[in-house]
Amino acid sequence: MSIMAKISKGLSKTREKMAQAFQAVFERGPSRDYELLEEFLILADVGPAAAAAIVAKVKEKNSPELIPALKEELVQTLNLDSEDKPVKIFVGINGSGKTTSVGKLCHRFVSEGKKVFVIGTDTFRAAADMQLEEWCRRAGVPYLLGKPGSDPGAVLYDGLNSAAAKNADYILCDTAGRLHSNKNLMQELEKILRVSERVRPGAVEVLLTLDAATGQNALQQMETFEQWVKPSGIILTKLDGSAKGGVAIALAAKYRVPIKYIGVGEGIEDLLLFAAESYVNSLFPENE
Amino acid sequence: MVFSGLSQRLQGIIGKLRGRGRLSEADVKDALKEIKLALLEADVNYKVVKDFIANLQQNCLGAEILNSLTPGQQVIKLVRDELTNLLGASASSLSLAKGKSVYMLVGLQGSGKTTTTVKIARMLKAKGKKPVVISLDTYRPAAVEQLEIAAHDAQIDSYRPGGLNPIEIAKHALAWTDKFEHDCLLFDTAGRMHLDEALMEELLQLKALIKPVEIILVLDAMTGQDAVNIAQGFAERGLADSIVLTKLDSDTRGGAALSVRAVTGKPIKYIGVGEKTEQLEQFHPDRMASQILGMGDVLTLIEKAEAAFDREQAAKLQEKLRKQQFTLQDFREQLHQFKNIGSLDQIAGMLPGGAKLGKMQFDEREIARFDAIIASMTPAERLSPSIINGSRRKRIAAGSGTSVQQVNKLLKQFAMLQKMMKQLDPKMAKKGRLPFPFKI
Numbered sequence: 001m002s003i004m005a006k007i008s009k010g011l012s013k014t015r016e017k018m019a020q021a022f023q024a025v026f027e028r029g030p031s032r033d034y035e036l037l038e039e040f041l042i043l044a045d046v047g048p049a050a051a052a053a054i055v056a057k058v059k060e061k062n063s064p065e066l067i068p069a070l071k072e073e074l075v076q077t078l079n080l081d082s083e084d085k086p087v088k089i090f091v092g093i094n095g096s097g098k099t100t101s102v103g104k105l106c107h108r109f110v111s112e113g114k115k116v117f118v119i120g121t122d123t124f125r126a127a128a129d130m131q132l133e134e135w136c137r138r139a140g141v142p143y144l145l146g147k148p149g150s151d152p153g154a155v156l157y158d159g160l161n162s163a164a165a166k167n168a169d170y171i172l173c174d175t176a177g178r179l180h181s182n183k184n185l186m187q188e189l190e191k192i193l194r195v196s197e198r199v200r201p202g203a204v205e206v207l208l209t210l211d212a213a214t215g216q217n218a219l220q221q222m223e224t225f226e227q228w229v230k231p232s233g234i235i236l237t238k239l240d241g242s243a244k245g246g247v248a249i250a251l252a253a254k255y256r257v258p259i260k261y262i263g264v265g266e267g268i269e270d271l272l273l274f275a276a277e278s279y280v281n282s283l284f285p286e287n288e
Numbered sequence: 289m290v291f292s293g294l295s296q297r298l299q300g301i302i303g304k305l306r307g308r309g310r311l312s313e314a315d316v317k318d319a320l321k322e323i324k325l326a327l328l329e330a331d332v333n334y335k336v337v338k339d340f341i342a343n344l345q346q347n348c349l350g351a352e353i354l355n356s357l358t359p360g361q362q363v364i365k366l367v368r369d370e371l372t373n374l375l376g377a378s379a380s381s382l383s384l385a386k387g388k389s390v391y392m393l394v395g396l397q398g399s400g401k402t403t404t405t406v407k408i409a410r411m412l413k414a415k416g417k418k419p420v421v422i423s424l425d426t427y428r429p430a431a432v433e434q435l436e437i438a439a440h441d442a443q444i445d446s447y448r449p450g451g452l453n454p455i456e457i458a459k460h461a462l463a464w465t466d467k468f469e470h471d472c473l474l475f476d477t478a479g480r481m482h483l484d485e486a487l488m489e490e491l492l493q494l495k496a497l498i499k500p501v502e503i504i505l506v507l508d509a510m511t512g513q514d515a516v517n518i519a520q521g522f523a524e525r526g527l528a529d530s531i532v533l534t535k536l537d538s539d540t541r542g543g544a545a546l547s548v549r550a551v552t553g554k555p556i557k558y559i560g561v562g563e564k565t566e567q568l569e570q571f572h573p574d575r576m577a578s579q580i581l582g583m584g585d586v587l588t589l590i591e592k593a594e595a596a597f598d599r600e601q602a603a604k605l606q607e608k609l610r611k612q613q614f615t616l617q618d619f620r621e622q623l624h625q626f627k628n629i630g631s632l633d634q635i636a637g638m639l640p641g642g643a644k645l646g647k648m649q650f651d652e653r654e655i656a657r658f659d660a661i662i663a664s665m666t667p668a669e670r671l672s673p674s675i676i677n678g679s680r681r682k683r684i685a686a687g688s689g690t691s692v693q694q695v696n697k698l699l700k701q702f703a704m705l706q707k708m709m710k711q712l713d714p715k716m717a718k719k720g721r722l723p724f725p726f727k728i
Contacts, residue, residue: 039334045512048328094535094563095398095508124563126437127430134429179538211398215331215512217540238397241481242521243514266397266427 034059037070044246047216050253071280077249078276080258082233085205087160087171087196090235091189091225092209094177097237097263099128101209102174103135104263104271109170110139117168119159120145121152121192122176132174138268142166152176152188153195160199171200180224190228205232207260212238212245219247222255236274237263244283294541297326302367305360316348316363323367331543333516336374336550344370368577375573376549380557382408382530385501388465389417390473392498394491394527395506396518397428397479400534402435404506404560405476407568408532409444411558412472420445420470422461424454424494425478435476442565445470454478454490458498475500482521491527502529505554507544509533515544516551523552533571534560545576616670619702620662623655660688661698673699 034055041051054073063069088105090098102118109116118136122128123146136143144162146155156173163171175192178185196204208231210218225231236245239262248259259274301322305311320341327337344366347353353362382391391408393401402423409419421439423446425431432448439446449460458475465473475498480487495503505519505528522528531552533545536559549556556571608614662670664687669676676684676699685692 042328043334043513045331045514048325093510093538095400097398125434126441127434130430130433131428179535181537181539211508211510213396213508213511213514213518215510215515215543216329217331217510217512217538220539238481241396241514242483242517243512247512 037066041246041249044244045215045250046246047219047250050250053253054249074249074280074283075276078252078259078280080252080256082258082260083205085203085232086169087173087200087204089173089175089193089196089204089206089229090209091175091206091229091231092177093179093211093221094125096177096209096211096214097235098177098209099132099135099174100266101207101235101237101261101263101271102132102172103139104268105172105261106136106139106141107268108271110141114169115167116141116170116172117159117163117166118143119156119163119171119173121155121159122146122174123148123150123152123155124176128174128176135268142168153191156192157195157199160196164199180221186224186228193229207231207233207235208257209235209237210248210251211243212236212248213241213243214247216247216250218251219254222251222257226255226257231257233258233260235259235261235263235271240264240270294326294330294543297329298323298367301326302360302364305363311354311359311363313349313354316354316359317345319363320345320348327543327546330541330546331510331512331515333513333543333547333551336516336547339550340370340374371546371577372574374546374550375576376555377573379570379572380530380555381570382412382557383502388471388473389502390475390498390500392475392477392491392494392500392503393506393532394477394503394522395479396481396508399479399506399508400560401479401506402431402438402476403563403565404504404532404534404558404568405435405474406438406442406444406565407560408504408558409439409472409474410442410565411568413444417472418445418470419472419474420447420465420468421474421476422447422449422457423476424457425476426452426454426457427478431476431478438565455493455497458494462498473498482518488521488525488527492525495527503527504529504557505531507531507533507548509536509542509544509559510538510540511544516547519548519552519554523554528552528554530554531556532558532560532568537561537567549573614706616662616665616673616702617667619705620659620670623659623662657688657690657694658698661685661690661695664688673702 037058038051038055041054042048046054054070054077057073058066058069061069061073090102092098099122106116106118116139118132118141120129120132120143122132126148129145129148133143133145142162144155144159146152152175159173160171173192173196175189176185178189180186193204193206206225206229208222208225210221214221222231234248234251234257236248236259239245245262251257252259259279262272262274262279264270264272301319305315305319323344324337324341327340328334332340347366348363353359353366356362383389393405393408395401402425405421409421412419421435421444423432423435425435436446436448447461447464449457449464451457451460454477461473461475475494477491477494478487480491482488503522503526505522507515507519511518519528519531531548531554533542533556536542545556548554556573559569559571561567561569608618661684664684665676669680669684676695681692681695684690685695688695
């Protein structure tokens, strides 16, 4: 299956919803009901502020074709430069899909012929280590997992050294889920980052996993994670549901943090590189 | 704090209304627009917000509200009532069957089913039940182990029967639990999208097999606009009898909570407020509504005020006001009524122009002092304070345990009050809608 087809398939539910909303806009014909456009952006979780801003820009363009103007605006918002660093620390709230994303990204790198090493620092949640172990086995990569109750920073330190010994191209580090509102856990995360920066200076990036169904709270999540660990990219997960992941547009508009990958299913291959144009295109009905 | 973001927004909007003696239609419309935005930012479903605002607008723009002397308060009360309606009228607990109570927990991936399963089991155990948890999640790696370990830590029995698929496992589990004395069976299921027809069909089969007394939908409180689609997806297939909202210890504005009840009609019974297995709380819609508005005390005050000031007395008072016969005796009665309601600070907050009242530095003891001073006066003095001369002042001060200065202060303030009463708009007084004894 081509990448385009995969994104398309993953986003089919999203597209159906969007299509309905657009239909309504089209039916109004030349009257161009901008309010309706705003409504559908809000329904996609873009949020009232970002939706109003985007619609205002589309209005400004005053182009005869509403859809291309909107597409252009969305692509522009989402098209952000991203860098690629060898040590990737996965952070996010509980149940956002960190472990699954680590497993899928392992598979992706392995199939590109890269050497991958996985470090599991979730020593808190029951059976977190077993879950990650299973993914590593499926992807066929070496790993080091912290024992339940052990210190995540120490696990990471050992892991980074083992990875160096194995000459890994990529080191993926899973962390325990944490609510951004829990200050102690955010401090712990900051420490994890500090440790990794000490071992691999300049080679570390933080990836925030975000459930596509998340609403405007994603902005608060980003805000807090930004304060503590400055994520350099977002992994938008669970895009295969009816959720539209529109909050990613609000995030891109406000924080200029690029979306790097999207999760579109439970299979090990269901993690795709994010491409703004394909993503936006597949949101619209005429690409069938 | 849960909902704090939304509370702050709404309180700001409402604060603007509170201080106003009169509201124009435009004022109300502006406020409603802001409330709408606040709700959308809190992820309340767009359609729910639309209905909510439409209802509110209809009610707020009624002549009764706009013409009342406390339109701001009335609007706030309407908002609260509407919010409570959205959240569901009253709190409810888990249903129990006569014999064995079987529960099934369903929901999307990562919503918190496994943790919630253990939390509910723990709560049941605390109530003297004998729960056992069984994982039917054969999809996600280590899901079964997660439930087992978490249950073990919470000293809850768990059972891992053989079987390749959820149906088989459930069959074995039912046969096994028959032999033991567990009276509450909690089945944890694999996370699934409500759009996944095959997996939803599997849930229906499970439902037919295990016959749960209640199917509990576990929903992440941070879910956005899609929350209603998810809840509806499960509910319309008969796969959600009640809802548990998780991760409410985050700073979510909780819009999902406001939406799902309204759309599905299924009650939210519990909320998850932490990662530890004892962190499950009952959900109280009314308290939540007040909490959202950040005005629990003030609202109680409104109710208390409604109870304390009966209409007849208010009418009598008005008559006196109109004829300018407001006496110290009346003043004292008003002071007593105030005491029935609550502390001065609270009252100041709820009164129109209450902020000004606060600046007058009325303190609690002063009210008591005023009361004592008036009590030490003769009926004649209360009717016409002008007869209170120097020697009467000394007597009153001695009788009330105060000083002449304090007696003077009371008389001065009462004179001011009388003057203000005279300035009251006679048209307003005639309308007969003075909800509070006097307006400052």
